[in-house]
Amino acid sequence: MALPDYEAWAIFAAVARLGSFTATAHELALSKPTISKAISRLERSLGTVLFHRSSRKISLSTAGKSLLHHAQQITRDGEAAMEAARDTTHLLQGQVRLAAPLSYGLSHLAPVIADFMCAYPGITVDLQLNDARIDLIEEGFDCAIRIGVLPDSSLRAVKLRKMKGYFLAAPSYLDRSSQPETPADLAAHDCFLYSNHTSPEIWHIAGPNNQTVNVTPRCRFRSNNGDVMLPALIAGRGIGYLPDFLCQNALDSGELVDVFPGWRMGDIALNIIMPPSRLRPARVDALINYLKDKLR
Known part of the structure; x- marks a missing residue:
């Protein structure tokens, strides 16, 4: 049995996130033909089309949408495993994507994120404020702040405090x-x-x-x-x-x-939720631990 093509899965996740072979090649410092070949190789091995291509844009196929969360998980686990094997003090850099409710984000989270960026100058934060429930895996977030009663799911959750x-x-x-x-x-x-x-x-x-x-x-x-x-x-x-x-x-x-x-209407709590894997990049753990300390 052939080993999974981990590189192609990671490239697939990047193309899905960026929506362009050219942008993916630029971000990953690879050539555009390398990106295209990796996607074609993965499609052949799976026996299905992952992207619909036209001269103007690419879009995920139905199969691509259903497989995307697997590709994202493979990418996260691979990155986290590599960082776990190194001295993480030199790896506190790169982007962390965080989602949070609008009102709480503006009133309570914004000053904490400002302090975090001072404490960790090598880490950039992509903070998206939205009261709607987002799909952490499908939309590529590293973690999210949620307020309320959490439904049963495979996501990991840490309760920061109860709210009245x-x-x-x-x-x-x-x-x-x-x-x-x-x-x-x-x-x-x-x-x-x-x-x-x-x-x-x-x-x-x-x-x-x-x-x-x-x-x-x-x-x-x-x-x-x-x-x-x-x-x-x-x-x-x-x-x-x-x-x-x-x-x-x-x-x-x-x-x-x-x-x-x-x-009262239910037990409201302030939570941090994360993808199910215990492996996370050091920069993500840095933000999660900072939020635990400051928001509790």
């Missing part, structure tokens, strides 16, 4: 609409929905003494970002549910109040 969530309203809204007595009363109130929840139309709420209630809130405002809800909540336009890092200042100032003390 609050049902929030301005005193002016409660004076005008009356204070809801129980979470079930939310069905009759103007509610703000965070659309990136798994099921934003149904709120699964847990309270004291293991009480649970499912509520279908009346939607007044919906968004995929929690930050944009704050001005309307403070202006007394409804009731919303936000994590502590977004609303703590408004709670402390009295602009918003906790409508149902002791009632």
Whole structure:
């Protein structure tokens, strides 16, 4: 049995990421014919086409899309294995790709990344802020910050800290609409929905003494970002549910109040997630360890 063509797999992953044979040749310091031959060699060995080619662009075929995560994993493992065999103090250089939620990234992560770049001048950071769930493997990220309840997956996760969530309203809204007595009363109130929840139309709420209630809130405002809800909540336009890092200042100032003390929607946590392999480049471990220290 022939050994896997590891070089061709790594080149395939690079072409898929860069979208061009020319760009890949430039990044890998190889000739364009070498790149083309590696892809053709891999396609012959697999018996399938990995890219659709035209005079203007290339795009992944269906088979290419299904095999891409294998190529990315092979590349990561190979790079990490080589670094593990060396003195890693000289390998803290290169790029780390990190994904994070928009609001948390701006308010809490940005200053930490700035300090990290001072501490590790040889490492560059590609930070992508997006509240949507990204596919870590398919989109080529080294790690990601996620807030919430993590679904079961093969990804590795480190919990940094628990976060509190609050049902929030301005005193002016409660004076005008009356204070809801129980979470079930939310069905009759103007509610703000965070659309990136798994099921934003149904709120699964847990309270004291293991009480649970499912509520279908009346939607007044919906968004995929929690930050944009704050001005309307403070202006007394409804009731919303936000994590502590977004609303703590408004709670402390009295602009918003906790409508149902002791009632929460799930166990919110701040997490770092990573691809399943334990092998990681030294620069990625450096960032992960830095985030663990600073964000906890």
